[in-house]
Amino acid sequence: MSNSGGQHLSRLRGGSALDRDLLPESEIPQAWYNIQADMPRRPAPPLHPATKKPVGPDDLVPIFPMALAEQEVSTERWIPIPEAVREDFAPPGIHAGGLRFHGAAPLVSQLVEDGIVEARAYGQLSVFEAAVLFARSEGILPAPESAHAVKAAVDEALQAKEAGEPRVILFGLSGHGHFDMVAYDAYLHGRLEDFDYPGEAIEESLRAIAPLQP
Known part of the structure; x- marks a missing residue:
């Protein structure tokens, strides 16, 4: 995460900050x-909706630059980040909340299926509660998408505290909540609620995309 011209790392133990390092942009x-290089089983490639064949770089060129298209299908372990991506720039004043786009990426799904990683799901109220706690403790307002990781880290910290054991907890904080103030305002004024997507609606969506499954 970029913070004041550098990356922000915070190491916590027992709920109190021990130190904080600000790394230079360099x-x-x-x-x-690219975790595909080390996966015992790779996910099936996405299929072209017209040909029903695996998508290759040439299929993606109409919507992506070739460098990005190659990344989408590459199985190399390390993929250079284009220099333009690493430049400091101001994003446009719009934001599409990832909380509204329900889905799991093929790589993540494969890792969960093979038991390499564990998936956790949280209602948005507990996620925002953890985000507010983090903001009050660290002075950083996380994006709601990243607040899912904050919630998991808080749970791990509380479990360690209850067990009376030291635990190193690493979590990814990506993105700030500057464009999510309306969502935070709604949470603080009690206008948000948890919602479980109905199973029958999920099944209906899966039937609609069945022809695209390998």
Whole structure:
């Protein structure tokens, strides 16, 4: 996470901050780690909706630059991050909340299916509660999408505290909540509620995309 011209790392133990390191921009990672290189089983490739064949870089070129298209289908372990992506720039004043787009990426789904990672789901009220706690403790307002990771980290910290054992907890905080003030305002004024998507609606959606499944 970029903070005041550098990356922000905060190490916590027992609920109190021990120290905080601000790394220079020169130490920002210069390559993506592609977990496909180390997966025992890779997910099935996405299928072209017209040909029903695996999508290749040429199929993606109409909507992505070639460098990005190659990333989408690459199985190399390290993929260089384009320099333009690592530049400091101001994003446009719009934001599409990821909380409204329900879905799981193929790579993440495959890792969960194979038992390599564990998935956790939280209602949005507990997620915002954790986000507010983090903001009050660290002075950083996380984006609601990132607040899911904050919620999991808080749960792990509370479990460690209850067990009376030290625990190193690493979580990813990506994005700030500057464009999500309306969502925070709704939470603080009690206008948000948890909602479980109906199972029958999920089944209906799966039937609609069945022809695109490998």
